[in-house]
Amino acid sequence: DAGVTQSPTHLIKTRGQQVTLRCSPISGHKSVSWYQQVLGQGPQFIFQYYEKEERGRGNFPDRFSARQFPNYSSELNVNALLLGDSALYLCASRGQGHTSYNSPLHFGNGTRLTVT
Amino acid sequence: GDSVTQMEGPVTLSEEAFLTINCTYTATGYPSLFWYVQYPGEGLQLLLKATKADDKGSNKGFEATYRKETTSFHLEKGSVQVSDSAVYFCALTSTGTASKLTFGTGTRLQVTL
Numbered sequence: 265d266a267g268v269t270q271s272p273t274h275l276i277k278t279r280g281q282q283v284t285l286r287c288s289p290i291s292g293h294k295s296v297s298w299y300q301q302v303l304g305q306g307p308q309f310i311f312q313y314y315e316k317e318e319r320g321r322g323n324f325p326d327r328f329s330a331r332q333f334p335n336y337s338s339e340l341n342v343n344a345l346l347l348g349d350s351a352l353y354l355c356a357s358r359g360q361g362h363t364s365y366n367s368p369l370h371f372g373n374g375t376r377l378t379v380t
Numbered sequence: 381g382d383s384v385t386q387m388e389g390p391v392t393l394s395e396e397a398f399l400t401i402n403c404t405y406t407a408t409g410y411p412s413l414f415w416y417v418q419y420p421g422e423g424l425q426l427l428l429k430a431t432k433a434d435d436k437g438s439n440k441g442f443e444a445t446y447r448k449e450t451t452s453f454h455l456e457k458g459s460v461q462v463s464d465s466a467v468y469f470c471a472l473t474s475t476g477t478a479s480k481l482t483f484g485t486g487t488r489l490q491v492t493l
Contacts (some may be wrong), residue, residue: 268423287443295479297479297480299481304485304486304487305485305486306384306471306483306484306486307424307469307471307481307483308483309479309480309481309482312479314479320479320480322480326395336492347381354423356424358477358479368426368429369424369426369479369481370426371416371424371425372422372423373422373423374423
């Protein structure tokens with residue numbers, strides 16, 4: 265079975281541009297979360313979506329937005345890119361309800377975004 | 381708010397040495413605790429978890445015990461291998477926020493022959 269897949273794997277953008285990152289969860293998983301991992305740091309929670317609705321948001325500016333589609337795939341959008349947005353963006357999916365502790369988060373390999 | 385503090389790395393050990401990576405946390409309520417591992421060029425993989433006080437999580441020779449009295453969840457392994465070289469992250473979720481993991485900054489482990 266395919267794991268969580270993210271695209272693209274690498275991306276280079278210029279300050280002020282906009283970027284869209286894509287994520288396909290494991291088949292049957294309805295919950296998708298996004299994390300930002302700056303080099304040398306632990307991942308920071310950005311969003312969680314479950315059944316196409318936003319169920320949680322981290323401490324990120326409104327330049328960050330996301331959505332989940334009927335097939336449970338998800339997109340993360342970042343507008344007006346800043347140099348500080350350079351990071352590894354991780355997507356994770358979970359099989360049970362959005363508050364289930366028993367089902368672990370499965371992470372993709374991430375999209376490496378570089379803003380110049 | 382929730383926070384996780386890990387010992388800083390890198391940690392360099394010889395193969396078959398004993399490993400301890402310290403992790404302490406601050407959280408409201410009764411968090412669940414996790415260790416994730418990140419191999420070079422890969423995403424995070426769940427290594428082990430514990431959901432209540434005194435629980436011991438274990439996997440692949442790694443162990444960690446949920447200590448509520450000391451708010452700790454230290455990772456241990458009796459004999460490390462070169463293949464254990466990776467970055468290890470301690471993390472927690474608070475009650476009702478199961479997908480929102482709060483991570484520590486990670487500890488890089490390098491195991492040499």
